Amino acid sequence: MTAAVDNSATPSLRQRLEGAGLRLRPGLGGFWAWWTQALASWLPARMRSLLGLARERMLLQRSGDELRLALVREDGMRTVGSLPWTPGEAAREDDVLASLLPSRLVDMPRWLLLPAGAGLRRRLSLPAAAAERLRDVVAFEIDRQTPFSAADVHYDARVVARRGEQLDADLVVVPRATMDAALASLGNLAGTVAGVDMAGEDGAPLGINLLSDAARRRRADPWRAWNWAFAVVAVVAVALAMWQFLSNRNAVADAFAQQADARARQARGVADEKRQLVDLVEGMAFLQRTRAARPTTVEVLDELGRRLPDSTYLEKLSIEGNQILLIGQSSEASALVGQLEGSTLWRSPALTGALQPDPRTGRDRFTLSAQLAVDEAPSNPGAANARGQR
Template sequence: MPVANLPARAGGLHVLNAWGQGFAQWWLSGLRDAVPAGWRVWAEGETRPQVTLWRDGDGVTCRLKSGSGPAEIRIPVSHFNAGALEQWFTGQGVTREGTNVAPVISHELFFLRELSVPKAAIAALPKILEQDIVRRTPFQLSDIWHAATAVGEEAGGVVPMCHWIIRRDRVEAALSELGLTSGDVDCLAVAGADGEALPVITFRTVRDEDPAWALRAVRLLAAGALAAVLLGLTAFEWRQASVADALETALAEVRQSAQNGRDGMDPAARLFAMKAETGVLAVWDELSRILPDHTFLTETRIADGTVTLSGFSADAAGLVRIIDQSPLFSGATLTSAITPDANERKDRFSLAFKLRGARSARPAARSRTAP
């Protein structure tokens, strides 16, 4: 792969990923509005477990909120790391992949900005924030993490929000004190006025924005699609089996009809008789051998063991004798008068003869040869 194509392809994947996320959010929003309220209550009955953790003296306090109830543990700093955290998850009956991990960071490490965002612009808020950072702050997007949270009720179509900005090196330093890295956590939180942790910056936005009811809906749709495919395959196989049975029945009927239409000869006698008969190809081969070069045919008819010929010849009268001398033919006679043809400068003739050993009532075979 050419190195020069890598940036272009990476940009294309970024655009495709952004488009996919936007389409998913639009689809989920429409699905949420279309689903009855009772169904939404059932689907949202299961919330995603969340763990908040913070430094507490010489230990790290971990607090878990899940459907089975809250749980808390304090682990000494010297023993705390990602492995110890996963071990505690296992004891609480949850998994690391299915749990949001949010370390509590001090307010002092954040740069806060107050914003008033029109409700109609909420969907485009990420792009608005990026442009605001580039134009109105000294930060570079590659050096920070940022997000906005609502801090009040909507008033006059405007939502008051707080823009949280923090440098990545500060986050890494704070997490290193806990024995973690940014890859071990899902979001950053701060301590609220009531002492509860408030998530403010989410790293894994795709997983965090997919609620439990959306996951259930996707699973139900996947199961429905699988069931539809299996049902379609079953119907296709049943239809093919029905067609095959119909063909077998038709073939059996044809065989029976053919068997009933045969004469009373036994198979050996019938085969011998068919072998003894003179075929069309044998007739043509013999005629091409015995007829002189000055003779050509315009019509040939074979029916019930009789061959009828019509054509032009320089010696039409001598054809009767030539045909009678053949071991395959007998009884050659002219069926009409010989008439001269001025255009061809030959005699027009029509004669008939029998095939030696031919059976009667054979299907007719007719061919024409253009003059």
């Protein structure tokens, strides 16, 4: 039994993809199966076998007084060996294979392989949508395609080819009596059988399971607990990573906010200093303009010294705002107004009150007022500055 596995028993990648495409429509289960198989195909064969992802099984086939063992893998089928199988061996209560095979082979699913002549095969043409529930669909074809009724046989079907909206499927039926006899010949090993397949014309399994859903032995996944543990660890790790990422982002946001506040305070301080500087510059400019627009006290005193006669002396000179007030004595008091007129430093000189003779000095006491000449807006800043520097 060294023949290669039939291509129909091991679907091609295209067939698996097409089958997955049909399974995707009704739900998520088909997509999950296709996705896990696609991921597993990238792993080495030894790693797939270690993780329980490799589609491996042990075939048991009765041939006369021998029980032949064959190992089916994705890359083919190879014979493991054979052992005598007498009624005495079949009657043993212990698992005879457990003491003969390595532990890795003992844990593999065991399948009974029926000879090609144990049942009937019929080729059916069905709609492509029937692939999703192929076993239920072909159950209605047993009465028409075989001389048996559905209650008298064990059956299964497999997809052989797809043609657009149609598919070709093989219906395989085995009489219940033949199936029961084959299982009974295994003795105690019949309870360990996970499925029943039938050999094709080349001796390779067809890739079907003739056991009913109720009779199929579900194999416990030894990695199920570890898978759940790994899944929980992965979820916790992802949650911690997301929490750490969020915490880091919050820390960065807080640091950025503090930096922005510091920059804002610095900007406000710079703005205040700039405003103070602008106010100072504007104030100095205002003072300079004001100073340039009005005569200085030195200029007023110099002008008075040149215009007042020598017989006149001042007792008081005050400049308050734009008002000039002169109090003094002069022998020419009545002529002072005429002498002060025409000056560019003041306007409208006039005597205030009557002249009062002073018998002691022989001069007249006078009080004279004038308006200081102030330019509202100097048209020549250079001249105003020159005036301010005098």
